[in-house]
Amino acid sequence: MTNRQRTSSPRRDGVTTIADVARMAGVSEATVSRAMRDFPQVRPVLRERVLAAAAELNYVADSNASRLASGKTRTIGVIAPQLTTWYVSQMSAGLEDVLHAAGNDLLVSALSTPARRQDLREGRARFRQRVDALVLVDVFVGRDWTPPPSEPPVIVVGEKLDSGYSLGIDDELGGFLATRHLLDLGHRRIGLVAGGAPESDFSPVSEFRTAGAARALRSYDLEPATIQNGLFTIEGGRAAASAILDMSAATRPTAIFSFSDEMAFGALHAIRERGLAVPGDISIVGFDDHTVSESVGLSTVRQPVRELGRRAAQRALLASSDEPFGNDHELLPIELIVRSSTASLHSI
Amino acid sequence: MTNRQRTSSPRRDGVTTIADVARMAGVSEATVSRAMRDFPQVRPVLRERVLAAAAELNYVADSNASRLASGKTRTIGVIAPQLTTWYVSQMSAGLEDVLHAAGNDLLVSALSTPARRQDLREGRARFRQRVDALVLVDVFVGRDWTPPPSEPPVIVVGEKLDSGYSLGIDDELGGFLATRHLLDLGHRRIGLVAGGAPESDFSPVSEFRTAGAARALRSYDLEPATIQNGLFTIEGGRAAASAILDMSAATRPTAIFSFSDEMAFGALHAIRERGLAVPGDISIVGFDDHTVSESVGLSTVRQPVRELGRRAAQRALLASSDEPFGNDHELLPIELIVRSSTASLHSI
DNA sequence: TACGTTGCAGAAAGCGTTTTCACAGATCCA
DNA sequence: TGGATCTGTGAAAACGCTTTCTGCAACGTA
Numbered sequence: 195m196t197n198r199q200r201t202s203s204p205r206r207d208g209v210t211t212i213a214d215v216a217r218m219a220g221v222s223e224a225t226v227s228r229a230m231r232d233f234p235q236v237r238p239v240l241r242e243r244v245l246a247a248a249a250e251l252n253y254v255a256d257s258n259a260s261r262l263a264s265g266k267t268r269t270i271g272v273i274a275p276q277l278t279t280w281y282v283s284q285m286s287a288g289l290e291d292v293l294h295a296a297g298n299d300l301l302v303s304a305l306s307t308p309a310r311r312q313d314l315r316e317g318r319a320r321f322r323q324r325v326d327a328l329v330l331v332d333v334f335v336g337r338d339w340t341p342p343p344s345e346p347p348v349i350v351v352g353e354k355l356d357s358g359y360s361l362g363i364d365d366e367l368g369g370f371l372a373t374r375h376l377l378d379l380g381h382r383r384i385g386l387v388a389g390g391a392p393e394s395d396f397s398p399v400s401e402f403r404t405a406g407a408a409r410a411l412r413s414y415d416l417e418p419a420t421i422q423n424g425l426f427t428i429e430g431g432r433a434a435a436s437a438i439l440d441m442s443a444a445t446r447p448t449a450i451f452s453f454s455d456e457m458a459f460g461a462l463h464a465i466r467e468r469g470l471a472v473p474g475d476i477s478i479v480g481f482d483d484h485t486v487s488e489s490v491g492l493s494t495v496r497q498p499v500r501e502l503g504r505r506a507a508q509r510a511l512l513a514s515s516d517e518p519f520g521n522d523h524e525l526l527p528i529e530l531i532v533r534s535s536t537a538s539l540h541s542i
Numbered sequence: 543m544t545n546r547q548r549t550s551s552p553r554r555d556g557v558t559t560i561a562d563v564a565r566m567a568g569v570s571e572a573t574v575s576r577a578m579r580d581f582p583q584v585r586p587v588l589r590e591r592v593l594a595a596a597a598e599l600n601y602v603a604d605s606n607a608s609r610l611a612s613g614k615t616r617t618i619g620v621i622a623p624q625l626t627t628w629y630v631s632q633m634s635a636g637l638e639d640v641l642h643a644a645g646n647d648l649l650v651s652a653l654s655t656p657a658r659r660q661d662l663r664e665g666r667a668r669f670r671q672r673v674d675a676l677v678l679v680d681v682f683v684g685r686d687w688t689p690p691p692s693e694p695p696v697i698v699v700g701e702k703l704d705s706g707y708s709l710g711i712d713d714e715l716g717g718f719l720a721t722r723h724l725l726d727l728g729h730r731r732i733g734l735v736a737g738g739a740p741e742s743d744f745s746p747v748s749e750f751r752t753a754g755a756a757r758a759l760r761s762y763d764l765e766p767a768t769i770q771n772g773l774f775t776i777e778g779g780r781a782a783a784s785a786i787l788d789m790s791a792a793t794r795p796t797a798i799f800s801f802s803d804e805m806a807f808g809a810l811h812a813i814r815e816r817g818l819a820v821p822g823d824i825s826i827v828g829f830d831d832h833t834v835s836e837s838v839g840l841s842t843v844r845q846p847v848r849e850l851g852r853r854a855a856q857r858a859l860l861a862s863s864d865e866p867f868g869n870d871h872e873l874l875p876i877e878l879i880v881r882s883s884t885a886s887l888h889s890i
Numbered sequence: 891t892a893c894g895t896t897g898c899a900g901a902a903a904g905c906g907t908t909t910t911c912a913c914a915g916a917t918c919c920a
Numbered sequence: 921t922g923g924a925t926c927t928g929t930g931a932a933a934a935c936g937c938t939t940t941c942t943g944c945a946a947c948g949t950a
Contacts, residue, residue: 608937
């Protein structure tokens with residue numbers, strides 16, 4: 195009965211601590227700590243002994259204790275307006291792909307309410323000291339925003355930042371490609387279904403895609419026939435499309451460019467509800483290349499969302515180590531995918 | 543120059559600690575801790591002073607330190623085979639709904655590789671001492687599985703457990719409803735698109751839905767025309783449907799019951815690829831009521847996934863406090879939604 | 891007046907790691 | 921052969937909280 199010192203009253207039942215391993219391996223706690231983390235200065239013999247003991251006892255370092263001692267959480271946080279969109283779930287999967295492989299964890303948080311800025315502040319507060327880095331998906335901070343010091347480094351996805359690290363795609367180009375495709379097919383009255391928060395302006399992403407669309411239209415001396423806010427939701431897309439279909443026959447677009455596939459799905463619904471056919475009566479092109487877009491034959495602009503997530507995670511990992519981590523805006527390629535939802539105007 | 547004691551060298555720059563607040567409010571750290579957590583035994587005057595100081599200094603307790611001291615993480619973990627399915631992302635959203643409101647965090651992890659059991663063990667190990675409770679979504683542990691002690695309590699979604707807490711829907715009933723709907727429409731050759739891991743058996747969920755389908759068919763002295771494994775993915779659904787469509791005209795089903803809407807989307811694609819029409823040439827009913835199912839007019843069995851997530855979160859919260867937390871299997875209601883992908887056989 | 895109580899607040903002892911610091915022994919160089 | 925430089929290890933000091941324990945007043949109660 196010699197153990198009465200530290201082994202006396204563990205709070206949670208049989209959790210083994212570093213002390214147990216040290217005792218079993220006959221070394222100090224410090225050596226266990228070093229051996230477990232593959233530090234070079236521990237002799238192979240001892241390392242083996244420690245690892246064996248750890249395995250035997252099924253020991254895993256308490257992450258909270260190690261965080262407290264080291265200042266590293268091995269956790270990356272992701273903040274997004276909502277978790278249910280296809281875009282965000284793909285992104286999370288991409289993040290998880292690389293974080294898991296690197297032994298890091300993913301902490302997610304939604305900014306459900308509309309008061310974006312405030313929530314972001316709140317979101318960051320909740321994550322402060324909890325994560326090594328933060329990935330902001332689709333939460334638009336304003337390009338002049340600069341991450342405050344004494345807070346975890348931030349990776350912004352979907353918006354270009356003046357300073358700091360951001361990544362995304364060339365939205366202007368995407369808008370251009372989709373619109374030119376429609377123009378190439380002979381369409382001249384083109385309606386846009388853009389997106390943004392309910393009562394606020396369109397999101398920066400929308401602005402850029404709109405600009406791209408406008409550029410394409412300009413070469414024909416045209417303007418968008420109408421721009422509706424589809425809120426980047428299926429239901430919103432349906433409402434937006436309804437509004438477009440309600441236009442008088444003379445002005446009603448013959449083609450719709452929806453800034454997300456999900457909104458396009460809603461639009462498809464609205465179109466079918468009225469007994470109209472796609473692409474017979476109206477063409478529609480989306481954006482994203484949603485997983486089900488191929489199934490429903492939706493033409494779209496593909497963006498590599500999961501890959502975006504992977505890159506963001508790599509960057510976050512980099513930022514969380516103390517690597518020099520410069521300002522940059524990384525752009526991933528996009529691609530127009532033509533399926534059966536768009537057709538030549540003259541074939542009607 | 544009186545402060546040289548503990549204030550000397552903070553590791554991360556200007557992070558304010560409880561000591562700062564204590565000093566500013568002129569009380570002890572213990573009192574700050576108590577005041578911040580609304581403990582009753584601190585005088586209102588002091589509480590005010592503390593809260594004011596904390597606000598002034600923008601103080602937030604370091605969660606790792608408090609976890610270490612208290613043994614509570616205020617974090618719930620969720621483990622799922624993959625993050626990209628609609629089902630899982632809805633579930634996560636539901637979890638987040640209530641966790642966020644309760645001031646808890648959500649830690650997510652995917653079990654990407656096929657070796658389920660092993661991964662689960664690994665997943666749990668990674669989460670050990672990191673979360674107060676674990677939610678297992680769609681990872682099938684076997685109904686006789688019982689959570690090991692000295693690990694966080696587990697909530698299982700989608701599988702009924704003999705002991706422990708689980709919740710889900712009545713899958714057998716769901717299978718029955720979908721199949722009877724098809725039978726009511728006059729279909730007699732019905733193909734099933736079930737799901738499970740690539741090389742393994744069908745998942746328990748699939749087994750139950752199959753049983754329900756069999757029960758419905760039995761009243762007509764029938765059996766499923768075929769059962770294909772669609773892997774619960776869109777692509778898998780497409781392949782499964784292709785296999786079905788390749789059957790000889792005499793045996794080919796006139797209707798398909800797909801165990802998930804996503805697989806049904808894939809099936810729709812396969813059907814359209816062959817120039818066949820839905821529901822003209824073949825009827826199809828799905829399962830889930832995926833967000834885009836309404837848009838594409840897919841008949842389906844709706845299950846309240848997000849609500850399932852909310853319940854799971856509530857239960858996880860309960861389990862993480864030391865509430866008595868009995869064994870139970872909670873069932874949420876499901877509902878057949880008839881849209882335009884199913885039609886009477888005789889109308890063909 | 892003396893003696894429990896009770897209510898509040900501070901001191902201090904953890905919580906389980908990591909990391910600095912000190913140190914013994916081995917190795918090196920002149 | 922003596923000092924100087926390495927190497928590998930352990931002791932002990934953080935890390936920033938929570939919680940127990942202790943103690944001082946103020947309050948009945950006898």
